[in-house]
Ligand code: SF4
């Protein structure tokens with residue numbers, strides 16, 4: 001059985017171990033040399049920003065209605081109920097024509113990015129953005145209130161996924177409808193087709 005490297009018995013020669021060490025160092029230096037001439041895979045962030053893939057979904061944000069410029073959130077609290085780590089807190093403000101969120105906070109530092117809040121939102125008010133650029137060394141900056149969430153919604157590009165879009169994707173396709181019989185063509189009575197087939 002091969003003896004592990006470095007476990008020499010007393011009195012054994014150290015030359016085999018030294019040989020193995022030289023081979024290992026030479027191999028490592030060769031790989032380093034090869035990498036010197038390779039194109040880097042990293043970028044100088046934040047000066048250089050990568051183009052995110054089309055389906056990228058990052059930080060969460062709140063949206064406004066593009067036509068009326070009103071907040072889309074109706075304060076229904078569905079996102080709060082569904083959030084697994086319970087990082088969303090919403091207070092509803094009842095109004096005459098529609099409801100609003102009086103307060104809306106999201107603890108982004110504890111968010112799992114599971115997207116469940118986006119999926120249940122009936123008004124596409126909460127969405128994910130095509131960015132993650134909120135890196136900070138101060139945890140408190142990731143406690144997002146309503147204003148901050150709206151600002152993020154205006155700051156970055158929205159991802160493709162909205163609650164309406166995601167729910168449509170998950171709805172099973174409807175079964176194809178049976179063709180209607182032509183006018184004047186009587187529908188065969190139950191069992192008739194079976195009897196005809198037997199007579200033949
Ligand atoms: S993405 Fe998931 S964990 Fe994060 S706020 Fe939404 S529901 Fe909660």
Ligand code: SF4
Nearest residue numbers: 073074076077079121
């Ligand atoms: S973000 Fe959507 S789900 Fe959450 S309270 Fe507002 S309307 Fe309801």
